[in-house]
Amino acid sequence: MHKPTGTPRRRARRLGIAAALAWTLYVAPLPFAPAHAANHDNNVEWDGLFHDQGPLYDNHPEPTAAQAVTLTLRTYKYDATSINIKYYDSADGTFHWVAMAWTANDATGNFDDWQGTVPASASAKYYRFQINDGSATAWYNAAGTYAAEPSLGDFFILPGFKTPDWMKHGVIYQVFPDRFYNGSTANDVQSGQYTYAGCATEKHAWGSSVLPNVNGCNSAVFFGGDLAGLDQKLGYIKNTVGADILYLNPVFLSPTNHKYDTEDYMTVDPAFGSNATLQQLIASMHGTANGPQGYVILDGVFNHTGDTHAWFDRYHWWSATGAHESQSSAWYGWYTFQNWPNTYSGFFGIASMPKLDYGASGSAVRNAIYGSATSVVQAYLKSPYGIDGWRLDAAQYLDAGGNEGSDATNHQIMAELRRAVKAANANAGILGEFWGNAGPWTAGGKEWDSAMNYDGFMQPVSEWITGKDYNGNAAAIPASQFDSWLRGTRANYPANVQQSMSNALGSHDVTRFGYRAGGDLWKTHLALIFQMTYVGTPTVYYGDEYGMQGGADPDNRRTFDWSQGSTANSAVALTRKLTGIRNAYPALRTGSFLTLFTDDTNKLYAYGRLDAAHRIAVALNNDSTSHSITVPVWKMSVTNGSTVTELLSGTVHTVSNGSVTLTVNGHYGAILAQ
Numbered sequence: 001m002h003k004p005t006g007t008p009r010r011r012a013r014r015l016g017i018a019a020a021l022a023w024t025l026y027v028a029p030l031p032f033a034p035a036h037a038a039n040h041d042n043n044v045e046w047d048g049l050f051h052d053q054g055p056l057y058d059n060h061p062e063p064t065a066a067q068a069v070t071l072t073l074r075t076y077k078y079d080a081t082s083i084n085i086k087y088y089d090s091a092d093g094t095f096h097w098v099a100m101a102w103t104a105n106d107a108t109g110n111f112d113d114w115q116g117t118v119p120a121s122a123s124a125k126y127y128r129f130q131i132n133d134g135s136a137t138a139w140y141n142a143a144g145t146y147a148a149e150p151s152l153g154d155f156f157i158l159p160g161f162k163t164p165d166w167m168k169h170g171v172i173y174q175v176f177p178d179r180f181y182n183g184s185t186a187n188d189v190q191s192g193q194y195t196y197a198g199c200a201t202e203k204h205a206w207g208s209s210v211l212p213n214v215n216g217c218n219s220a221v222f223f224g225g226d227l228a229g230l231d232q233k234l235g236y237i238k239n240t241v242g243a244d245i246l247y248l249n250p251v252f253l254s255p256t257n258h259k260y261d262t263e264d265y266m267t268v269d270p271a272f273g274s275n276a277t278l279q280q281l282i283a284s285m286h287g288t289a290n291g292p293q294g295y296v297i298l299d300g301v302f303n304h305t306g307d308t309h310a311w312f313d314r315y316h317w318w319s320a321t322g323a324h325e326s327q328s329s330a331w332y333g334w335y336t337f338q339n340w341p342n343t344y345s346g347f348f349g350i351a352s353m354p355k356l357d358y359g360a361s362g363s364a365v366r367n368a369i370y371g372s373a374t375s376v377v378q379a380y381l382k383s384p385y386g387i388d389g390w391r392l393d394a395a396q397y398l399d400a401g402g403n404e405g406s407d408a409t410n411h412q413i414m415a416e417l418r419r420a421v422k423a424a425n426a427n428a429g430i431l432g433e434f435w436g437n438a439g440p441w442t443a444g445g446k447e448w449d450s451a452m453n454y455d456g457f458m459q460p461v462s463e464w465i466t467g468k469d470y471n472g473n474a475a476a477i478p479a480s481q482f483d484s485w486l487r488g489t490r491a492n493y494p495a496n497v498q499q500s501m502s503n504a505l506g507s508h509d510v511t512r513f514g515y516r517a518g519g520d521l522w523k524t525h526l527a528l529i530f531q532m533t534y535v536g537t538p539t540v541y542y543g544d545e546y547g548m549q550g551g552a553d554p555d556n557r558r559t560f561d562w563s564q565g566s567t568a569n570s571a572v573a574l575t576r577k578l579t580g581i582r583n584a585y586p587a588l589r590t591g592s593f594l595t596l597f598t599d600d601t602n603k604l605y606a607y608g609r610l611d612a613a614h615r616i617a618v619a620l621n622n623d624s625t626s627h628s629i630t631v632p633v634w635k636m637s638v639t640n641g642s643t644v645t646e647l648l649s650g651t652v653h654t655v656s657n658g659s660v661t662l663t664v665n666g667h668y669g670a671i672l673a674q
């Protein structure tokens with residue numbers, strides 16, 4: 001066992017300032033003192049411990065191999081006798097110890113800061129803290145505080161791993177293109193225009209039912225939305241919603257409305273426009289004519305193609321000979337046939353979505369999708385398109401030999417894909433689709449920048465606020481469980497991935513938030529306040545900002561109701577205000593996240609976001625009635641007599657007894673900034 005050390009000089013500095021007097025002052029009952037006054041009493045006060053990789057506690061959250069990382073841990077004042085960083089270095093496969101030194105007290109006199117430095121090197125490292133008070137020891141890492149040393153949940157140091165700043169600092173707007181806005185009726189798919197998989201196309205009027213007239217033909221229903229419509233509505237997206245990143249569901253040639261069965265990756269579907277229309281839309285997003293500079297993420301469906309792709313050509317739509325047409329096809333080996341032609345590997349066995357066989361490194365499929373200069377992935381990252389990132393559909397399943405991925409080959413493919421993306425544009429982003437803990441694709445810093453945060457955002461938010469999971473089934477959780485769920489899932493990811501995770505209330509694959517909320521728009525208000533003040537990239541699925549209704553697929557893909565698409569809708573107005581607040585305060589994007597309290601009885605939750613410039617407390621009321629909430633801002637070292645501004649109302653409050661007390665309406669929140 002390691003024996004804790006502390007130099008006499010360091011101890012002398014801590015206690016040297018008229019130690020006896022300071023001691024007396026400290027134990028005198030401060031009105032906002034911690035419940036247990038800290039002392040050298042062989043008892044580490046867990047409540048006072050705090051560290052994360054925000055700028056106040058980690059001087060290089062994205063270090064290079066040449067940058068040492070200085071870490072700060074906070075305790076209650078006089079609580080600890082010694083503190084150590086214990087880190088695992090992947091270079092030598094062993095643990096190392098760094099003794100921390102006391103450096104400062106906070107402005108309120110409640111806390112001590114201790115610092116230690118992990119030396120620079122290129123290797124990945126993982127760290128936890130050992131906090132000692134005499135004979136007592138506590139351990140602290142990203143996942144929690146422990147009496148016994150933990151083996152999981154350490155903080156990450158991944159030299160050279162950088163996620164794009166525009167993802168950390170942006171707001172995503174996700175659009176299912178057929179359903180957002182019809183900018184050109186000339187390209188609309190008409191009823192009976194073509195038949196695919198036994199379903200004739202159906203043209204439905206905007207605002208009418210998404211259900212098909214013919215059973216089982218969900219994917220054949222078209223409304224006419226297109227890229228020109230998006231281009232015409234960028235002012236709404238950028239200025240009204242306040243989003244600067246556009247994530248589009250698939251836009252490439254495909255016979256279905258969802259286009260997750262690609263027929264040609266290099267051609268924009270004519271119902272959405274043309275390749276030139278896509279270029280125009282990207283240029284408009286990048287430009288500033290309709291609002292701030294923006295970014296575009298396209299949906300890359302690379303696990304499988306559609307069965308109408310020329311490479312496969314099940315229905316003989318192409319003149320070239322596809323794999324389904326002949327075993328002599330140039331593309332025969334691009335798919336996995338168990339018994340040619342009709343038994344082959346498909347996405348979840350779906351025959352219309354034959355899986356690509358990625359083979360080994362350097363294979364023709366890998367080159368076509370991402371490996372060559374003319375590959376799909378690289379072509380759209382470069383001129384004349386210049387997209388800013390790829391969302392990878394069903395990313396865990398990409399594999400060789402018809403296998404279902406999540407194995408060594410899948411990770412090899414993802415690492416190669418990342419290198420190809422970053423070589424084409426070092427500032428491009430990779431957003432993976434995964435529904436659980438996406439740590440296996442992000443924790444090494446070599447594959448994705450971000451993932452769809454079903455696990456660490458959408459599900460807990462839905463269960464706490466609506467009492468239902470994202471599928472609409474009953475699953476209520478109290479505030480304390482909400483908070484611990486959030487901490488646990490943050491711990492799965494390096495801090496720069498946490499800050500880039502795509503945090504949405506809904507998507508094209510789950511029920512609408514407004515539906516789970518039972519049509520109560522106040523729950524959307526509360527969810528928006530949390531979404532825009534939490535760690536990760538807020539992601540607005542078109543219409544969620546006004547409380548759009550809809551059950552499971554395809555009902556979650558209704559047409560946008562433009563009578564609601566303005567600040568006349570209170571939730572849209574709130575969205576606009578919140579994105580403005582988020583943009584104004586870096587602490588809400590890259591600052592620390594500190595739980596202030598949970599109250600299961602009254603359904604209250606409060607947390608802080610802080611950096612060197614600002615301390616922001618967010619108080620949420622998940623009850624249906626208003627509550628008077630006392631927010632303990634002293635936990636963020638906000639001093640008595642100073643003022644904080646509630647950003648939604650503009651009301652100024654003076655801090656007294658270490659806290660601010662205010663009334664918060666049911667299903668609403670307060671954002672107190674200093």
Ligand code: CA
Binds near residue numbers: 186187188224271
């Ligand atoms: Ca159209």
